Ligand code: XBP
């Protein structure tokens with residue numbers, strides 16, 4: 731009998747490549763709209779991704795600006811959290827309209843694996859540091875309007891106080907599913923996500939991308955370039971694929987838990 735009962739997916743970087751041409755552009759649009767002389771380049775954004783969560787990332791960037799820097803907004807310290815929240819709300823608006831253009835497709839193998847999991851009656855959940863509105867909009871535009879309903883639990887953004895690499899969002903999902911970690915497999919794209927899932931005692935598969943390729947994934951059971959499809963085989967970057975397959979299957983997912 732199968733021990734695998736649920737798949738838990740990260741969103742950004744795992745379900746779709748949202749960061750470089752999605753979130754980053756939306757942040758820059760929000761900055762321009764607010765009259766800020768801020769621009770996050772592709773490279774700078776890669777460094778900023780070490781801070782999980784959009785509001786936290788803005789706060790980190792603000793803190794990194796020299797006190798005398800002209801680009802620093804003149805806002806009383808006590809008003810900064812509300813100012814960041816407003817800026818992030820604007821960013822969310824830009825991100826959602828960007829997604830409406832259909833510019834962010836799902837990564838290889840995601841749609842196929844979700845369909846196979848649903849057909850087999852596996853339970854599905856989301857564990858993301860992204861804001862709930864953003865996560866749901868991404869699911870709807872990348873996978874289909876009804877796709878949020880495929881997931882029994884969507885744990886997102888501030889639903890937990892401590893974002894990844896803290897394990898809290900995964901602990902929240904496991905509690906909501908009422909399952910032990912041994913019955914679930916996490917799918918992530920980043921070292922922070924891997925650390926969060928591992929601390930929650932989950933076996934994790936990493937599908938890396940351009941921003942995360944050089945991170946430390948030694949805690950992962952398997953590292954791939956993507957989940958693959960029959961016409962688009964994956965590359966194995968770490969770990970064993972049993973039974974042999976050129977793309978990620980539920981048989982392989984079950985085998986990884988043994
Ligand atoms: C990735 C993140 C998010 C996004 C921005 O989340 O760290 O903060 O970069 O989204 P994950 P928000 O990989 O856990 O899905 O602006 O909505 O926070």
Ligand code: MG
Nearest residue numbers: 740742743919
């Ligand atoms: Mg991610």
